[in-house]
Amino acid sequence: MNVHDKYKPLTFWERTYLPRIWDGLKITAKHFFRNLWHFTLASLGVKREWKGAVTFQYPDVRRLFHPRLRTMHRLTKREDGTPRCVACMMCETVCPAKCIYIVAGQRPEKEIEKVPVVFDIDLGMCVFCGYCVEACPEDAIRMDTGIIEMASYSRQDLILNKERLLSHVPHPEYYTARKDLEAVAKPAVLRTESEASISAH
Structure with missing residues (x-):
């Protein structure tokens, strides 16, 4: 048949x-x-509970992110303000897009042998797989900044250097672990990448 x-x-x-x-x-x-x-x-005012179609007035109002969402990278700091990264090259090695470039240097402290002199991430090549976060033995790199606005007029601006990565801070207020809150909108917090005054932990 x-x-x-x-x-x-x-x-x-x-x-x-x-x-x-x-x-x-x-x-x-x-x-x-x-x-x-x-x-x-x-x-x-007849039926205030009827909202009709739900449209978020982005960027003034934004949806809460799922905790597993991977946003722009950041480098975590030690208590003295230095990066936790020890330039072990694990993230650069495991990166499938080859978008991480690290140059290691020596530190005078004997407890920490190396420190990244250069730490660049090319967002134009990054696929946001999160392998760098998983591979890091020092918990030195995370993707919890809540920054999803990455458009740029030049490719050079898409390269995050060490200073920019250290200036990024976590924004847990953009995340929620409760499914019943995922559709709740909240006002956007105006911020810049220079919020280095807030603790990175």
Whole structure:
């Protein structure tokens, strides 16, 4: 038996796809007028619990992030303000995109043998796989800044050097572990990459 024999032949109208187009327009119109009606009643104060379609006014209002979301990188610091990175090259080695470049240098302290003199991450090449975070034995690199705005007019601006990575801070207020809060919008916190005054831990 031919596999095509079990399919019913299309009629003339079905071959024109007009019935399917009409069905799609009906669904779109139903949602449009229902949301318009709910929004109108909510605006008049009749049914305030009817919000209609939910649209987030980004960037003034943003959704909460899932805790597992990987955002822009940052380097963590020790208590004395120096980077926790010991230039072991684990992150540079494991990176599948080869977007991490590290140059190691010596430190005078005997407890810490090496320190990164250069630590660059090219966001134009990064695939945000998180392997660098998993491979780091010192917990020196994390992706919990909550920064998702990475557009730039030049490729050079997409390269994060050590100073920029150290200036990034964690923003746990953008994250939630509760599924019932994932759709809750909250005002965006205006910030810049120079918030080095906030502790990185």
